Amino acid sequence: MxxxxxxxxxxxxxxxxxxxxxxxxxxxxxxxxxxxxxxxxxxxxxxxxxxxxxxxxxxxxxxxxxxxxxxxxxxxxxxxxxxxxxxxxxxxxxxxxxxxxxxxxxxxxxxxxxxxxxxxxxxxxxxxxxxxxxxxxxxxxxxxxxxxxxxxxxxxxxxxxxxxxxxxxxxxxxxxxxxxxxxxxxxxxxxxxxxxxxxxxxxxxxxxxxxxxxxxxxxxxxxxxxxxxxxxxxxxxxxxxxxxxxxTVNKSEKLTVTVVFASAYGYTRSMSEAVISELEKASALVHVFEVPRDDLATIVARIEESDALLVASPTFVGDGIKPVYDVLNSLNPVMCFGKYFSAFGSYGWSGEAVRNYMNRASELRFKKVDEGFKVRLKPSEKELEDTRLYARNFIMKIKAELNK
Ligand SMILES: Cc1cc2nc3c(=O)[nH]c(=O)nc-3n(C[C@H](O)[C@H](O)[C@H](O)COP(=O)(O)O)c2cc1C
Ligand SMILES: [Fe+2]
Ligand SMILES: [Fe+2]
Known part of the structure; x- marks a missing residue:
């Protein structure tokens, strides 16, 4: 030049x-x-x-x-x-x-x-x-x-x-x-x-x-x-x-939660459905995404507009799964600071996914609402009820803090 x-x-x-x-x-x-x-x-x-x-x-x-x-x-x-x-x-x-x-x-x-x-x-x-x-x-x-x-x-x-x-x-x-x-x-x-x-x-x-x-x-x-x-x-x-x-981020007046889930055999999916219906009963606006099917950029944009993020997946090979990490690795602490977080999912024997997602949430400076929630293999009726309780506690704690 x-x-x-x-x-x-x-x-x-x-x-x-x-x-x-x-x-x-x-x-x-x-x-x-x-x-x-x-x-x-x-x-x-x-x-x-x-x-x-x-x-x-x-x-x-x-x-x-x-x-x-x-x-x-x-x-x-x-x-x-x-x-x-x-x-x-x-x-x-x-x-x-x-x-x-x-x-x-x-x-x-x-x-x-x-x-x-x-x-x-x-x-x-x-x-x-x-x-x-x-x-x-x-x-x-x-x-x-x-x-x-x-x-x-x-x-x-x-x-x-x-x-x-x-x-x-x-x-x-x-x-x-x-x-x-x-x-x-x-x-x-x-x-x-x-x-x-x-x-x-x-x-x-x-x-x-x-x-x-x-x-x-x-x-x-x-x-x-x-x-x-x-x-x-x-x-x-x-x-x-x-x-x-x-x-300009379009924040809803309603308490907004993004749920990102993955499921191979439907166990984590049925937990997600139970969670989503509880969130909706509590009048939250819920954005639901399944990975890796849904578009990553859209997921990130919705998370940015949300008050809280829930991620859910099974444990594979001693860890969480790449499509969920791809979402978590597309976020940064500047945008996540002050938002609420939890993780849940089904597992077979060791169940590390939930703990590892919760750890990633700390790096991202999310507020962790609880320690996460997991169910071994196919959720029973009792375990689905526990899942609903987990979701109710999650939303109640956030509502109490945000007065929304
Ligand atoms: C390839 C593969 C690897 C797995 N590795 C683990 C593991 O390391 N630890 C564990 O607890 N479960 C492991 N599992 C079991 C799943 O977490 C378990 O089947 C879970 O219930 C599946 O839930 P979903 O139906 O929501 O996919 C593995 C399953 C698959 C298919
Ligand atoms: Fe520059
Ligand atoms: Fe620069």
């Missing part, structure tokens, strides 16, 4: 990683990505906002040198210290140790562990002003957890620009970076959603807070850190409205 003028004294100095096919170990990036970095060329106050990945250091430094002398850089704003944006920073600070670095407390602490050498560190306060000149200032806004605790956005009111780092980014490495000039918007729409799902989705309530911060500012351009720059007010509003839509 070539250096270009974005608006007035703001320049793009980022790099393209067109060949990248996997980001952060797990995210497919079939269009590659860019690491966007910016330079504000204000007389007496040259400022750089965010760096690039370590492997692109030379290109980044060349981009900077094409605009200014490195010794003339006064400020570096580190909005987020994930190495795709901070990896090249030690090289810059080594060339000019007088650069004054600004970032959140967490960003400065992280950068210390990445730079591994002293640097001039300034911890920002919310809404803090950094004067670049008599006519231009930057203002810093912490937006923790979108998607690291260190993250801030930076507002440049003179240019009506918000620098938002990963927020509103997409993994694409296009020939030119302006949203308004891209005729095929479909690819941007797809990639902004994939990026949101992979990076932002665990932090929905923080995303909504960050959107509110961004909306409170005068912004007609979003300079993010991956993919297309949102260079018109319409593009900014479009992206923000998408983030609002994707982050």
């Amino acid at each position: 070539q250096v270009f003028n974005v608006k007035n004294n703001v320049y793009y100095i980022g790099v393209s990683d067109r060949g990248l096919r996997v980001f952060d170990i797990m995210m497919e990036t079939k269009h590659g990505t860019t690491y966007n970095s910016y330079l504000i060329k204000e007389e007496g106050g040259v400022t750089i906002i965010d760096g690039v990945k370590a492997g692109f250091t030379d290109k980044w430094l060349d981009n900077i040198r094409s605009l200014v002398d490195i010794k003339d850089i006064k400020y570096l704003v580190v909005q987020h210290t994930e190495p795709d944006h901070s990896g090249a920073i030690p090289a810059l600070l080594a060339l000019n140790p007088n650069i004054e670095v600004y970032g959140s407390f967490m960003a400065m602490a992280n950068l210390k562990e990445i730079n591994n050498a002293p640097f001039i560190s300034n911890v920002i306060k919310p809404k803090q002003e950094l004067k670049l000149s008599e006519r231009q200032s930057l203002f810093f806004y912490p937006v923790p957890n979108v998607h690291w605790p260190d993250t801030i956005i930076t507002h440049d009111p003179v240019n009506a620009i918000a620098f938002t780092c990963d927020f509103l980014g997409q993994h694409i490495a296009p020939q030119q970076l302006l949203y308004s000039k891209e005729p095929n918007k479909k690819i941007i729409e797809e990639e902004i959603k994939l990026y949101y799902d992979a990076i932002m989705a665990p932090f929905k309530s923080d995303v909504l807070k960050s959107v509110a911060t961004l909306k409170s500012l005068d912004v007609s351009m979003v300079l993010n850190s991956h993919g297309y720059i949102l260079d018109t007010k319409e593009a900014v509003d479009w992206a923000i409205n998408n983030y609002i839509k994707w982050s």
Whole structure:
């Protein structure tokens, strides 16, 4: 990517990683990505906002040198210290140790562990002003957890620009970076959603807070850190409205329980039916899924909307079964925190599944309502009654806590 003028004294100095096919170990990036970095060329106050990945250091430094002398850089704003944006920073600070670095407390602490050498560190306060000149200032806004605790956005009111780092980014490495000039918007729409799902989705309530911060500012351009720059007010509003839509979880007024079960010979199924009918008798809204038959993404979305999760399966080979673990491994502690959990199922002789699902629930920071419930082989009438009692106790305890 070539250096270009974005608006007035703001320049793009980022790099393209067109060949990248996997980001952060797990995210497919079939269009590659860019690491966007910016330079504000204000007389007496040259400022750089965010760096690039370590492997692109030379290109980044060349981009900077094409605009200014490195010794003339006064400020570096580190909005987020994930190495795709901070990896090249030690090289810059080594060339000019007088650069004054600004970032959140967490960003400065992280950068210390990445730079591994002293640097001039300034911890920002919310809404803090950094004067670049008599006519231009930057203002810093912490937006923790979108998607690291260190993250801030930076507002440049003179240019009506918000620098938002990963927020509103997409993994694409296009020939030119302006949203308004891209005729095929479909690819941007797809990639902004994939990026949101992979990076932002665990932090929905923080995303909504960050959107509110961004909306409170005068912004007609979003300079993010991956993919297309949102260079018109319409593009900014479009992206923000998408983030609002994707982050709004439709919670029912009713106490909502998702039940995920699997059963080879119908024993756990009959227990599940008994549990579900008790939950419904208690006026809960119940989403029922059978695995591996049902769609994993739909199951996860329903769990996110629910107050509680029940998983049920037989024990196979001394453990729970993969389709249930696939569900549990698709969740994370951020989304499960505060939700209620239990596990049940039929077993033959050792019955480890229930205990192991309960243990996984602890890792996910669910509130465990009980110790789970299991029945050896085919549930008798008495055991089905015990299963119903287990379900009634489960729902009563949650109702008592939630007052629902
Ligand atoms: C392949 C296989 C492996 C099993 N391994 C275990 C085991 O390690 N421990 C155990 O308690 N039961 C084991 N069982 C027995 C089942 O847990 C038991 O039959 C259970 O009642 C099945 O319930 P379902 O009808 O809901 O599938 C195994 C069953 C199968 C088919
Ligand atoms: Fe990041
Ligand atoms: Fe990033």
